[in-house]
Amino acid sequence: MKKYLAILAAACSLWSCIYPFSPDFGDELDDDTIVIDGTVLIGQESKVAVRKMVPLTQAASSGTTRQDLSLEKGYTVSVRLEDSAGETYPAHYDPYASAHVINTVSASSDRQYRLFVEIARQVYADGTFSTEVRHYETPWLDVMQAPVIDAITFNTDGVWLEVRADAHAEKEGDAYFRFDYEETWEFHPPFEPEFFFDVGSGRILPMPEDWENDVYNCWLSATPREQVLYSTRGLVSPKAEHCRIARFPRGNNRCQEMYSILLKSMALTREAYEYHETLYKNSNQGGSLFETTPSEIRGNITCVEDSTAIVLGYVSATTVKTRRAFMDGRYYMAPNYEFELFHPDYTDMTPLQYYAMGYRPVKEWTIVTGDIRQTALAWAQRRCIDCVADGGSKIKPAYWPNDHR
């Protein structure tokens, strides 16, 4: 079903074309369009971020416009959570997470919860400052029980490596799952250098015997920009079978050395599921002729002062189940990095200049061009021998099962 909704391939003919199009629809924006982004996670810390919608053309290519209202001048945001037993959970703002954090670690899943957000805005009018306060609230939210993650599997179809999960809901009936995950993987650069450039003497020297390569093992983490949604409606049993969580090519360095995924499963109500599904569809149009036209969706947050105002976001309350899985490098298909090696032309630039440009010597290498076979010392970009230069971190996660450093 999801597949049907997601893939209605464009039925274009031979002569159809897709062209880039810059939106020119004007910036009719409601200054008041607020985004409330958060989930009440029972058993963990809940994070709620309060943001503003920004014009389409603004920093369209950067993609990281966060517009956190709590950091915005003139705005004061406060968040609190209440449960049906009358308890209040205050939130404190964490600038590193760019979100208000609520301690719901020991919250009970038997109660209902309600989120309140208050935004005070300083308005300057008629020579004076005044404060405009708006309150936003959700209805009472039932806590949904997260599905049990039965297994996480890794397989490949030859080109892609897929991480799939099996999960099942503990209750009967239609279930709607949401999977979030964190990936952490260890990788190393394609080459280990046998030579190094000594800046002091300006010479290329072989690596000493006892040199330890401390830029060989690195770790990286990533979180997805879209969570995986799964619905068991219409299926024989309320199970997610081989639900695809993530996939990446076999040449990606995720599966080079060791890969770990921390899968978090959550449950949604039907309305929450449909909200998010429509949200993803609206944001990922494929241009197919038979695609559903985008439509506005209403979340479950209302503004007390103006019930007709649009508030973006849907808040759910759910327990979380996590499971971690590891995968070694058995599926890794190393891309060919050899083309990164090159013989520098010392008549063109000195080794120092190459070094200053970010290249590093690697090893002796034979490069064949046409009929010419040349064996000489080859250089490559720094990131080909230095995993930190390639973006990795030397901080090894505590749970890492090997002794690499």
Add this chain to the structure above:
Amino acid sequence: MYYICNMKRCLLLLAAILLFSPLLAQEVLEESIFSKAAGTNSQLFRGKVVNRYAFRYNGTYFWSPSGFEKGDVMYNGKLYRDVSLNIDAYVHELAARIDETTSSIYLDRSQVAWFTKGGDRFVNLRYLGVEQAPEGFFQLIHDGPSPVFLRIDKEFQSSPGEKDGEIIGYHDPDYDPDVITYFSQLKRFYILKDGELIRLRRMRDLTGLYKDRKKEIRRFISKNALGGRDYPLERLFPQIMAFLDGDGRPAGWFAQHTDRWHEGGGEGFVPSVSGQVIREDSQRKDLAAGFFNPETEEISYGSESDQQVTYQNKVYEIGVPVDGKDAPRGKVTGRVTDSQDGLPIPGTVIWDEKTSTYVRSDKDGRYSISLPAGENMLHFSEYTKEDLHLRIIVHGNGGLDVVMPEKITTLRSAIVSAESMASHRTTKMGLERVSMKTISKIPSAFGEGDVLKAVLTLPGVKSVGEASSGFNVRGGASDQNLILFNDNTIYNPSHMFGIFSSFNPDIVDNMELYKSSIPAEYGGRISSVLNIRSKEGSMEKVKGSLGIGLLTSRFHLEGPLAKGKTSFIMGGRTTYSDWLLRQMPKTSGYANGSASFSDVNLGVTHRFTEDDILQASGYWATDRFAFSNDTTFRYRNLNASLRYTHKTEGGGALTVSTGYDHFYNCLEDGDQLIGYTLETYIRQAFLKAGWTRVFGNHTVGAGASAVGYGLSGGDLKPYVFDNEVEDADGTVHREKGITSVEAASLATEYAIEPAVYLSDTWVLSDVFSLDAGIRFSGFLTRAPSHFYGGPEFRLSGKYTPVENFTVKAGVNTMKQYIHLISNTSSISPMDTWKLSDARIRPTDGWQGAGGVYWTVFDSTVDLSLEGYWKRMYRYLDYKSGARLSMNPNLADDLVETTGKAYGVEFMAKKTVGRLNGWISYSYSRTFLREDGDRGVAAINGGAWYNAPYDKPHDLKLALNYALTHRYSISVNVDYSTGRPVTVPVGQYFYQGGLRLAYSARNSYRIPDYFRLDAAVNIDPGHYLKALAHTSITIGVYNVTGRKNPYSVYFTTNHGNQIRGYMLSVFATQIPYINLNILF
């Protein structure tokens, strides 16, 4: 030959029309005989038999170019001698006239037994008892025990013909290659043997009848060096027959069959026009004294009928010269009566040619006109009667009573411009009729004469985009059009997502689109009715055609099963477009795709008699397309119908039809885990009966219909897969099984839609007529049982104050019980159809429209201006985020909306001449608004929003220019405002990625649409001897190559960055070539 349109006359014409002078209309009407609509509405208009065709043409419509010749005619039992006669072989009437200067009149064919002309003998076989003979005259070329006849018919063609070619059949000294109309000749030979009339096509047919004497005949032929390819049959047949008859000269057939009439009965009789025998025992020129009552100054309206006039070839003397001298002026008075019932005819125009004065007869049919003395020509004309032209000599005051003869309906209609003047004839507004000939000239993608593309060039008809399979009429949704093909309902009128229509152009005869003024016999949809009829197979000979194009091929074959009685027609089309898709780049995702369709038509017509016809029609079509490796769409149409027509006397008809429709859809998703097949179908059976009858000024129609529906909302089954899978380590194993989708199916909905209707077209006077209809339609569903129903009203009126100028207005209400639910921008075959039930109410609508129609420039250009206002109630739209497929509670995801639409359409159409076609412009708006009150959740918060097909400006041009009779150029221009879309208005970061926030529904527009197509059509040469005619169309679709956007869409690429794209379906010029072979 007359050529009317020189400048002076044109101005005169214009002045005359403006002065409301209907008299000059006589000249104009002469063109209109070839501008009549094909004759289904013969009650609303009567053809006028004219003796002059006032436009340019090559050739002649007479039997031969020899013109009027003296002869004798046996008419109504009396022999008239020495009459100038000529045969109009176009309508097969016998024309007679006194002398060169008088106008000629047609004799009543049903009274003509035989006549001679210039030494040739002609007979009216029907009159002489040969029942099987067609109506009309036959030349007796051999008189013997088995007479042989020659029959010549002239047909009107819209090409120049050939100067000395066989097509015209004679040398035409006035041939002008710039004139693209001519009369072509059709020669047929018959022999009457043993009481049976047998057609002779070639020598073989004759020898076949005399098998035992075949050898003799052959010897005779070779001995006398007869025959050979160019030897005319009209010489060959008589010679052979004379040989066969031998020297004994047996009694001729002619003498035997005509001996019951005898010569005599007076001399100098001139035939009467209306069939009444006028015995006049005086001579032609001199009138006996005392024949008239001597008149004084007094006008006498007395019953003393001075002269009762019904015939025209006589000179009437008004008054008596006093003392041998004429008075300076004389008053002619008299009474005009109907030949059939003797009743007076008011409103007859009596016009004098010399002084151009005219009067009208009063309510008692009396008139009085003052004329100068001397010779005059007096014309009597009345809309529903035959015109009379009388030669008079005015000596003084006198009386002249006139009996107006009936108009003779002509049965034939011209091929060209069957569409022009239709708007003046009918009360129906918003009716567009297009013939297949016109359709084939409109360029379309991939070169096929496409019915739907032709529909889209008409004003008021729009589509959402090039890949849309539906169309929108006057602001109505796609599912609000009832598309009928030979009475079968077609649910998906196109193949390959809108590129080809479901109708094979070789099979289609014509189509009618009712945009407003929908006749009461139709119902069930609220916006329009598109009625397409297929051709009857040829009753005479087998013929067919073959079309080869870049993407599709088609063929058709038709012919008689029993000559003159039963015929068949069949056609088929198929595509081979897969090869094109494989040329596409892999990254487009379509390289592995396939799209194909094929369809087959079959029709059989059986004529029990001329008035009883049975037609059977069948249609089967299948479509399939797949664009990703996983998903395949398949759908099928199967339709069958049977129709019986019985024509009653007086122009009525009784029609009974029944049939079955089946529309089936299948979506197959081959995903190994959650793949499925989803099948839906609609089954429909109908029974209709209709009856029309003419009662005086009323044409009454009544009828009833019942349509039964069985609609399956969906049958979902897990996908069954069985494939070989290769693992990462290279081993291959077989995987079989079914996916984990749970089988489900929605209950089949059943319903029946009965209806009865009553309609009347009432011609109140010659300028005003009214069309009223009432239809009661109902809808009864089963399980749970629910009934909807109610009356629908159709009312329209037409007012023609002046010739060629008509004003119409009308109001319609309609009901619709079946709905198409769609949330995609293009109508996809997987959209859901739903019957009304206890929770889903039917859609109602009403439309008011008015229009003005004017035909100018000698009836060559039709101008029309129509405006409409429409309201739709309970039109179903989907809620945001609705789930439309396999939803057992679909009503929960739908809302009722109210729609309003209004617009103005202007069209100028030219249907005759070298340049023909039409240009139209329309401005129209359509808005929807959700009913009920869902507060902020309502679509657009409950405010009016643009309907997805709201395109305010629309300009269309469809032109065809005939360079010569073989080459013509077609140009098509389409411009419209961009359609409304819902676009993002902002972006925000949510749950880890970028998301788009959308505007109110349909509140922005994509850029405007403009497209120009051009094509060159090369028609077959007129080489009759060629076995097959080929015609070629070469064209370019989208000449300017404009990348007309179909839609704009945005993606964040899964939360990363926002990109906007514009999708064009045909983004470049598309050349095409199409080859058609007719055999």
